[in-house]
Amino acid sequence: MKQVFSEFHTFEKEEENIRKELLQRNYTLLGKTEKTVIADRKRVVAKVGRFAKKSFKAFGDETAFFEWLKECASQVEEGAPAAPVL
Incomplete structure (x- = not known):
């Protein structure tokens, strides 16, 4: 038994x-994944x-990153010339 x-x-x-x-x-x-995400954001x-x-600069803040990206997209769209109509 023992x-x-x-x-x-x-x-x-x-x-x-x-x-x-x-x-x-x-x-x-998980650490590698976080490092990869930050590298991709950079x-x-x-x-x-x-x-x-x-x-x-706030690469670790997902919400701030996507807000920044949305602002950039809007800014680029506003400054882009209209596409020619074919």
């Missing part, structure tokens, strides 16, 4: 270690900001 308890305890420890490892992997992936700001002549 052997069964010992094996069960070992199994519990292994399961806990696996759970901790998976949790750490998830945190690592690229968009570099490209779009030239057209609208607007800067942006």
Whole structure:
């Protein structure tokens, strides 16, 4: 009976270690995802900001980023010449 308890305890420890490892992997992936999102936003700001002549610094703020992008799009649309009618 002691052997069964010992094996069960070992199994519990292994399961806990696996759970901790998976949790750490998830945190690592989430960190990489956030870094990728911020890098993508920086690229968009570099490209779009030239057209609208607007800067942006709050790359971690999703709401502010999309508001800035909407303002830039409106500004570019207002300044763009009308498309010729064919």
